[in-house]
Amino acid sequence: MDARERNLARYSIRGAGVAGKGVLLLIKKLMVFVGVPIFAMGIFLLVLTAGVETEISSMTAVLSNQKSSTSEEAAPDEEISAGAMKDARTSYPKAGNPFFFSASYNPWVQLGAKPGYHNCTWYAFGRFGEILGKRPTLPTGNAGTWYPNCHAYKKGSTPKVGAVICWYYSTGGAGHVAIVEEVKANGDVVTSNSGWSGTRLFWMQTWTKASGYSGGKFRFQGFIYQP
Numbered sequence: 001m002d003a004r005e006r007n008l009a010r011y012s013i014r015g016a017g018v019a020g021k022g023v024l025l026l027i028k029k030l031m032v033f034v035g036v037p038i039f040a041m042g043i044f045l046l047v048l049t050a051g052v053e054t055e056i057s058s059m060t061a062v063l064s065n066q067k068s069s070t071s072e073e074a075a076p077d078e079e080i081s082a083g084a085m086k087d088a089r090t091s092y093p094k095a096g097n098p099f100f101f102s103a104s105y106n107p108w109v110q111l112g113a114k115p116g117y118h119n120c121t122w123y124a125f126g127r128f129g130e131i132l133g134k135r136p137t138l139p140t141g142n143a144g145t146w147y148p149n150c151h152a153y154k155k156g157s158t159p160k161v162g163a164v165i166c167w168y169y170s171t172g173g174a175g176h177v178a179i180v181e182e183v184k185a186n187g188d189v190v191t192s193n194s195g196w197s198g199t200r201l202f203w204m205q206t207w208t209k210a211s212g213y214s215g216g217k218f219r220f221q222g223f224i225y226q227p
Helices: 003-072 107-111 118-131 143-149
Strands: 164-171 176-183 187-192 203-207 218-224
Touching: 107 118, 118 143, 118 176, 118 187, 143 164, 143 176, 143 218
Parallel strands: none
Antiparallel strands: 164 176, 164 218, 176 187, 187 203
16 A cells, blocks of 8 residues: 555544544434433423322322211210100000011011010010011011111110110120110110010010119110111
């Protein structure tokens, strides 16, 4: 290679190097030009997402607190309303009464309930239905299970006329249920009853508010109200 050819080669290489540097510079400028907006948009999206998440978290917390306060809010005690059943039952039901002696109204009939039968659950089921005017949706287990297992009617600790009053026995056993026929001004209740044990078919009994409607082995659970 002569001197002229060597010079041409050197200039070609130098030109290529300059051109390469120009291309790299152009690429860098393009990256800056394109990258900055993309980066800025990325920051914007991150901030927006964080804001939305914060807002959702705040709303969730508010709703959660509202739900919690609603579920934890205790129902206030109702004021006692004195009164008596217009047709208060003060005696054993007659043989033709369907609420006590018809299987369509009382499931104990299928278990042998007939005139002369005595059982607190049979009686309370029939008397509640007699007041209601149709077959009630009450539990059919032992008396002590009625209050926790009844979900068809409202329940509470304030006496009301026509309600079922429920007890469990502190000594164990079946418990007892009766019907509130009268509520006195002082909160005492007069109940109509029947019972499995003993020979009494029917009796009336008063329970005092001062005693917490409890006495002996009877431990008050609450009232199941007429709808």
